[in-house]
Structures are given as structure tokens and as C-alpha cells.
Amino acid sequence: MKLILIIELLGVISFAFSGAVSAMQKRLDVFGVLIITFITAVGGGTIRDVLIGSFPVEWILDLNLIITILATYIIALFFHHYLHAYSKIIFWMDTIGLTVFTLVAITKGLQFHLHPIVCIALGTVTGCFGGIMRDVLLNEIPYVFRKDIYASASIAGGIIYFISAWITSNHNVSSFIAGGAIILIRVGAKFLNWRLPLIYTKDNPEE
Amino acid sequence: MKLILIIELLGVISFAFSGAVSAMQKRLDVFGVLIITFITAVGGGTIRDVLIGSFPVEWILDLNLIITILATYIIALFFHHYLHAYSKIIFWMDTIGLTVFTLVAITKGLQFHLHPIVCIALGTVTGCFGGIMRDVLLNEIPYVFRKDIYASASIAGGIIYFISAWITSNHNVSSFIAGGAIILIRVGAKFLNWRLPLIYTKDNPEE
Amino acid sequence: MKLILIIELLGVISFAFSGAVSAMQKRLDVFGVLIITFITAVGGGTIRDVLIGSFPVEWILDLNLIITILATYIIALFFHHYLHAYSKIIFWMDTIGLTVFTLVAITKGLQFHLHPIVCIALGTVTGCFGGIMRDVLLNEIPYVFRKDIYASASIAGGIIYFISAWITSNHNVSSFIAGGAIILIRVGAKFLNWRLPLIYTKDNPEE
Numbered sequence: 068m069k070l071i072l073i074i075e076l077l078g079v080i081s082f083a084f085s086g087a088v089s090a091m092q093k094r095l096d097v098f099g100v101l102i103i104t105f106i107t108a109v110g111g112g113t114i115r116d117v118l119i120g121s122f123p124v125e126w127i128l129d130l131n132l133i134i135t136i137l138a139t140y141i142i143a144l145f146f147h148h149y150l151h152a153y154s155k156i157i158f159w160m161d162t163i164g165l166t167v168f169t170l171v172a173i174t175k176g177l178q179f180h181l182h183p184i185v186c187i188a189l190g191t192v193t194g195c196f197g198g199i200m201r202d203v204l205l206n207e208i209p210y211v212f213r214k215d216i217y218a219s220a221s222i223a224g225g226i227i228y229f230i231s232a233w234i235t236s237n238h239n240v241s242s243f244i245a246g247g248a249i250i251l252i253r254v255g256a257k258f259l260n261w262r263l264p265l266i267y268t269k270d271n272p273e274e
Numbered sequence: 275m276k277l278i279l280i281i282e283l284l285g286v287i288s289f290a291f292s293g294a295v296s297a298m299q300k301r302l303d304v305f306g307v308l309i310i311t312f313i314t315a316v317g318g319g320t321i322r323d324v325l326i327g328s329f330p331v332e333w334i335l336d337l338n339l340i341i342t343i344l345a346t347y348i349i350a351l352f353f354h355h356y357l358h359a360y361s362k363i364i365f366w367m368d369t370i371g372l373t374v375f376t377l378v379a380i381t382k383g384l385q386f387h388l389h390p391i392v393c394i395a396l397g398t399v400t401g402c403f404g405g406i407m408r409d410v411l412l413n414e415i416p417y418v419f420r421k422d423i424y425a426s427a428s429i430a431g432g433i434i435y436f437i438s439a440w441i442t443s444n445h446n447v448s449s450f451i452a453g454g455a456i457i458l459i460r461v462g463a464k465f466l467n468w469r470l471p472l473i474y475t476k477d478n479p480e481e
Numbered sequence: 482m483k484l485i486l487i488i489e490l491l492g493v494i495s496f497a498f499s500g501a502v503s504a505m506q507k508r509l510d511v512f513g514v515l516i517i518t519f520i521t522a523v524g525g526g527t528i529r530d531v532l533i534g535s536f537p538v539e540w541i542l543d544l545n546l547i548i549t550i551l552a553t554y555i556i557a558l559f560f561h562h563y564l565h566a567y568s569k570i571i572f573w574m575d576t577i578g579l580t581v582f583t584l585v586a587i588t589k590g591l592q593f594h595l596h597p598i599v600c601i602a603l604g605t606v607t608g609c610f611g612g613i614m615r616d617v618l619l620n621e622i623p624y625v626f627r628k629d630i631y632a633s634a635s636i637a638g639g640i641i642y643f644i645s646a647w648i649t650s651n652h653n654v655s656s657f658i659a660g661g662a663i664i665l666i667r668v669g670a671k672f673l674n675w676r677l678p679l680i681y682t683k684d685n686p687e688e
Contacts, residue, residue, distance in 0.1 A: 090626075096677045098633040099626035103600070103610070113532070118320070120329025123593070124535025127603075130596055179330070182337055188312070189334075195309070199411065204613065206415045206622045212297075212306035219305040263303045266354055325527070327536025386537070389544055395519070396541075402516070406618065415620045419504075419513035426512040470510045473561055 076135055078167025081160040082197045083136045087143035088153045094203050097144065103201055104140045110197035114170050115189055119179050157259060161198065163215075166249045169221045171195040172241050173228055177238075187225030194221040213241035216256035216263060224249035283342050285374025287406045288367040290315035290343045294350035295360045300412050304351065310408055311347045315339075316405035322379050322396055326386050365464060368405065368424075373456040376401040376428045377449050380435055384445075394432030400429040423463035423470060431456035490549055492581025495574040496611045497522035497550045500564045501557035502567045506632075507619050511558065517615055518554045522546075524611035529586050529603055533593050537555065572671060583608040583635045584656050591652075599637030608635040623659055630670035630677060638663035 081154045086107025091101040116124040126132045172193035176186035195218050197212050200208040211217045228245035235241055255261045293314025297307040314332045323331040328340035333339045379400035383393035402418050402425050409416040418424045443447055462468045501520025504514040523540045530538040540546045587606035589598035608631050609625050616623040625631045642659035649655055669675045 074397050095626045098636065098677065102626070102632055117324060117531060118334055124532055124534070127532055127595060130598065131597055133602065156493055181334060184337065184340055185334055188340065201408060203617060204618070204623060205624070206413070209411060212302045212309070212411070218309055222305065263305065266298070266304060266351060267301055325538050329586055388541060391544065391547055392541055395547065410617060413620070416618060419509045419516070419618070425516055429512065460587060470512065473505070473511055473558060474508055
């Protein structure tokens with residue numbers, strides 16, 4: 068139980084930090100940065116709880132979560148001089164957040180007796196929506212739709228979780244395998260230049 | 275009952291297809307297209323269920339809906355070479371989706387004993403929000419606010435439904451009349467160039 | 482009780498008017514303006530109710546609210562010729578809306594036995610999200626993140642409410658003090674040019 072809480076907080080910290088950095092790169096004022104930090108960190112989980120009907124949504128009753136986000140925000144503000152070094156960290160932050168949020172949502176979906184396909188969709192929505200909200204609020208086409216392999220890593224991780232759970236019948240083992248797979252897919256996409264199959268004709272080769 | 279389910283799936287297919295085509299026109303990758311397809315198809319119904327407090331939201335418990343959306347997505351991907359021909363189809367897809375979602379939401383509002391004015395608002399929100407989310411995520415001012423007569427067709431349809439229900443006391447008859455009215459208004463707007471009254475001064479005549 | 486309802490309607494009218502004017506400045510058609518008016522007015526309260534799990538959300542059961550918004554919309558349409566004079570009024574409208582929505586949300590949070598920090602967050606979200614949705618739908622970086630002191634006034638008001646409630650043990654007195662503080666902070670920011678501390682380096686001095 069304890070371990071799960073720590074892992075979940077790690078995901079929240081990752082997304083909070085990623086939100087704070089994105090907002091500072093857009094040069095929002097300190098409270099604009101606070102709001103983006105907060106929404107990036109709790110957005111995915113809020114959508115998850117709303118969709119399955121778990122109220123009040125998680126962060127409303129979880130003071131630890133709020134304090135963790137505030138602490139992350141203050142630390143990000145303090146180190147804003149190193150913003151240029153953050154783009155490398157952001158990749159890892161987003162990857163950890165995606166992995167944690169996908170698995171937490173699948174676990175919660177199973178507790179609500181949802182079908183595996185629905186659990187996978189829930190995992191993807193939870194993993195992606197914090198970042199989507201962040202980008203929409205900063206008036207950009209969501210990162211998720213543009214760069215690297217992101218939503219697809221979450222979907223693949225969800226599928227791997229259920230295959231693994233079917234074979235091993237063990238939630239923890241399956242979670243670790245699926246989590247490892249998500250991280251590996253993200254790393255492969257980043258450093259080995261994996262690409263999704265192109266579906267468009269060649270007449271716009273620059274895209 | 276059966277007929278209603280088929281009509282509702284028709285609305286979902288229409289919106290899913292419209293989402294897939296819009297995302298491909300923006301050249302998102304295959305999973306970006308998947309997410310936009312999904313959100314366009316279930317976005318309106320999700321907002322409807324959240325507003326009236328019907329949890330979990332519909333698609334979470336309805337595997338048929340999810341499979342229908344996935345199938346629509348795969349078909350849209352296959353025929354992406356004909357994207358240029360899609361703009362005509364999109365008009366009809368959006369019209370069918372708007373009509374179906376408006377009427378389903380009014381029906382659901384009545385089941386929750388909401389006031390007719392609230393039901394009409396609910397119908398408009400449900401009919402419009404899938405498309406609004408699609409456009410916001412693709413970083414455009416929502417289509418709904420710009421072109422043709424769209425939200426207004428939904429509002430007019432809602433009003434016609436309640437007038438008709440008051441006269442005929444028959445839900446099905448009223449639904450068909452209101453649905454026909456929404457389609458007619460959309461067709462009239464498109465092919466007879468109906469316009470909403472302009473409220474702005476003439477000094478910007480091009481708008 | 483009566484007074485509270487009047488104050489709450491004042492907040493709704495303010496936000497509805499602010500939404501209508503923003504939409505007309507973007508030259509949306511009459512129904513586009515209607516939808517933006519509506520969303521700006523009820524958006525914050527809807528998010529508040531969803532987060533704490535109070536369903537159906539308030540406006541769904543409150544016909545007075547809907548009629549008030551419709552009336553504000555019609556009045557705003559009528560006086561659209563004076564749009565150029567509205568930018569001054571908008572400041573006051575947004576300020577009144579922010580103040581009212583912040584305090585109503587804190588009150589509702591207390592009724593749901595939420596922690597003061599959560600109540601303050603809830604107040605800020607409720608006060609800011611109508612305007613955030615308005616700006617996102619009009620495809621702009623939310624005003625909240627850019628100009629004046631806005632979210633910060635709401636947060637400061639929330640903190641002052643709880644300090645005051647701790648000293649006076651009186652909800653009404655604390656509400657008036659906190660509300661006055663929010664208005665004063667906004668006025669000070671506007672007319673005395675108060676600024677939040679800059680956190681960015683000087684190499685982009687124009688920002």
C-alpha cells in the first residue's frame with residue numbers, strides 16, 4: 068500500500084513539474100504558473116474520477132496531494148534559471164507521469180469492474196489529459212498529438228497489462244511488466260527514433 | 275427500443291467519422307487521430323451525463339459504443355486517400371450527429387424530470403460539445419461558432435419538439451418532427467444560404 | 482438567504498455579460514454569442530459542483546439562473562453598438578463575478594466539510610474557470626494567465642476569509658471582509674499598477 072502511494076505521488080510530482088516548466092517557458096506570471104501546475108498534475112485523475120463516477124474527485128479529499136503539488140511548484144519556481152536544461156528532464160517527467168497514471172487508472176477501472184477495453188481507454192485518458200489540458204490552456208495543439216510516441220505507449224502498456232494479468236493472474240507483476248513496457252516504448256521512440264506508421268501521402272514530405 | 279439504439283449508434287458513427295477526418299486533415303499521427311475520433315464521438319454525451327449526474331457516463335459501460343467507434347476509426351484510416359472528397363460527407367455526418375444527440379439528450383433530460391428549457395439547453399450542449407472539443411484540441415475556434423447554422427438548429431429542434439409534444443402528447447412523433455426540422459434547417463442553411471441576422475455594424479462588411 | 486441569492490445572481494449576470502461582450506468582440510453569430518455567454522456564466526460553478534460531486538450541477542435545476550443568463554444575453558445584444566465602451570465595464574463585471582464565485586465556492590466547500598486549503602483552491606477554480614473556458618473557446622491564452630492580478634486576488638481572498646473566520650467565527654463578516662479584499666486587490670492592481678513579482682531574467686525586457 069505504502070509503495071503504491073509513493074509511486075502515485077511520483078507521477079503527480081512529474082506532471083506538476085512538467086506543467087510548471089511549460090508555463091514558465093510561456094512566461095506566465097507566478098499564479099498563472101501555479102494554476103497550470105495544478106491542472107497538469109490533477110487533470111488526468113479528475114477526468115478519470117468523473118468518467119467512472121467516483122466523487123468527490125481524488126485530490127479534493129487528499130491534502131497530501133495538494134501539498135505535494137504546491138511544494139513541486141515552489142521548487143520549480145526556485146530553479147527557473149535552469150529552464151533551458153529542463154527539456155531533457157521534461158521527457159522523463161512526462162514518461163514517469165504517463166506510466167504511473169496509466170497503471171493507477173487501470174487499477175481503479177478494475178475496482179469498478181469495468182471491461183478491459185474500457186480500462187485501457189481510461190488509462191490512456193488519465194495519462195494524457197493532464198498534458199492535453201496544459202497545452203490547450205497554453206494555446207497549443209496538444210503535444211500528445213504531435214511529438215514522440217505518447218498515447219500509443221499508454222495503450223500498448225494497457226494491452227500488455229491485460230495479457231500479462233491473463234498469464235500470471237498477478238496484479239503487481241503485471242503492473243511492473245506493463246510499466247516497464249511503457250517506459251521502454253517511450254525511450255525507444257526518443258532515442259532509437261521509432262515512428263508510428265505514416266498514413267499520409269508523400270506530397271507533403273516535410274510533414 | 276432496438277430502433278433507438280440503431281439511431282443512437284448512427285449519431286456516434288457520424289461524429290466519430292467527422293472527428294477522424296478533421297484530425298487527418300491536420301495530419302495527426304494514427305493515435306492522435308484515434309483520440310480525436312473518440313473524444314468527438316463521446317464528448318457531448320459525456321458532458322450531458324456529467325451535468326445531470328448520471329454515472330458512470332454512458333460509454334464507460336457500453337462496449338458496443340466503444341467497438342463502433344474503433345471500427346469507424348479503422349474504416350476512416352483505410353479510406354484516408356479520399357480525404358478531399360470528405361468535406362461533403364462531413365456536412366451530413368455533423369448534421370446526423372447533431373440531430374441524434376440533441377434528441378437523445380432531450381429524452382434523457384425528460385427521464386430526469388428536467389424543465390423543458392433545461393432539456394433544450396442539454397440537447398444543444400450534447401449536440402455541440404463533441405465538435406467543440408474536437409476543434410479546441412485541434413487549436414481552432416469551434417466550427418459551431420463560425421459557419422452555417424448549427425447550435426441554432428439544435429435549439430430550434432428542441433423548441434419544436436416541445437411544441438409538438440404539447441400538441442400530440444407523443445414522444446416518438448415529436449422526436450421525428452423535431453429531428454426532421456433540425457435536418458431541414460441545416461440543409462436550408464447550407465443550400466439556400468440561410469443566414470442568422472447580423473448584429474454588427476456595417477463598417478466591417480466582409481464579416 | 483434572500484440577500485445571498487441576489488448576490489449570487491449578480492455574479493452570474495457579471496460573468497454572462499463579460500462572456501457576451503467577448504464573443505461579440507470576436508464577431509460570433511447570435512447563437513455563438515449565446516453559447517459563450519452561457520458557458521462563461523455557469524462554467525465555474527459547473528466545475529465546482531463536479532469536483533465536489535454535487536449533482537445535478539446547480540444550473541440544471543435552477544430555472545432562475547437560466548432565465549437570468551438569457552435576459553443578460555438579450556440586453557447585451559441590444560446594446561452591442563456600445564461595445565467600445567464595454568472594456569471599462571468588463572473590468573468591474575469580471576471583478577464582481579470573481580468575488581461572488583470565490584465566496585460562494587468557499588461556502589459550498591465548507592458545507593461539504595472540505596479542508597480550508599481545498600476550499601481556497603475550489604474558490605479559485607470556480608472564480609477563474611468560466612473566464613478560462615470563454616478564452617479557450619475563443620482560441621486565446623486565458624486572460625487569467627496574462628493580465629492584471631486575477632487568480633491571485635481570489636487566492637488572497639480565500640486566505641483572508643479563513644484568517645477572518647478564525648478570528649471572528651462569523652461566516653457573514655468574514656465573507657464581507659474577504660469580498661472587500663478581493664475587490665480592493667483588483668482595483669489596486671488596475672489603478673495603482675500593482676504587479677506580481679517577475680520571475681524571469683531580464684534578457685526579454687519587453688515581457
